[in-house]
Amino acid sequence: MAFVITRSCCKDSSCVPVCPVDCIRPAGAPGEYTDSEMLYIDPDTCIDCGLCMEECPVDAIYSEDNLPQHLERFRDINAEYFKRHRLVSNIVDQSEIAAGDARFEYAASIRAINSAHD
Ligand code: SF4
Ligand code: SF4
Numbered sequence: 001m002a003f004v005i006t007r008s009c010c011k012d013s014s015c016v017p018v019c020p021v022d023c024i025r026p027a028g029a030p031g032e033y034t035d036s037e038m039l040y041i042d043p044d045t046c047i048d049c050g051l052c053m054e055e056c057p058v059d060a061i062y063s064e065d066n067l068p069q070h071l072e073r074f075r076d077i078n079a080e081y082f083k084r085h086r087l088v089s090n091i092v093d094q095s096e097i098a099a100g101d102a103r104f105e106y107a108a109s110i111r112a113i114n115s116a117h118d
Pocket of ligand 2: 008011014056057058
């Protein structure tokens with residue numbers, strides 16, 4: 001399961017900095033305009049934490065399982081974007097995310113998953 005951005009996205013980029021796995025693109029700074037029609041979530045990288053959904057001012061983000069029927073097509077639209085633009089993470093070292101930061105718990109779990117696969 002992943003989260004999905006839908007058509008009401010206003011490109012304010014509020015969701016980008018809260019994503020613990022940096023899988024929302026294009027990635028501009030909050031308030032920065034992007035040339036893209038909307039932003040997209042990479043379904044293969046999303047860890048379903050829901051932090052982006054809480055941040056979105058226009059309720060454009062849904063859990064894949066709760067997508068309204070008329071927005072179903074955005075599941076493929078998000079995935080297709082990453083077939084054309086391979087995700088390159090800007091997170092150099094997730095240990096740089098400080099304890100107390102809302103992303104800390106998730107970053108820690110990602111590190112645990114990654115080390116289990118090493
Ligand atoms: S649900 Fe979490 S991991 Fe997925 S895009 Fe949103 S913030 Fe990132
Ligand atoms: S927070 Fe919502 S409106 Fe803003 S860029 Fe993300 S999905 Fe689009």
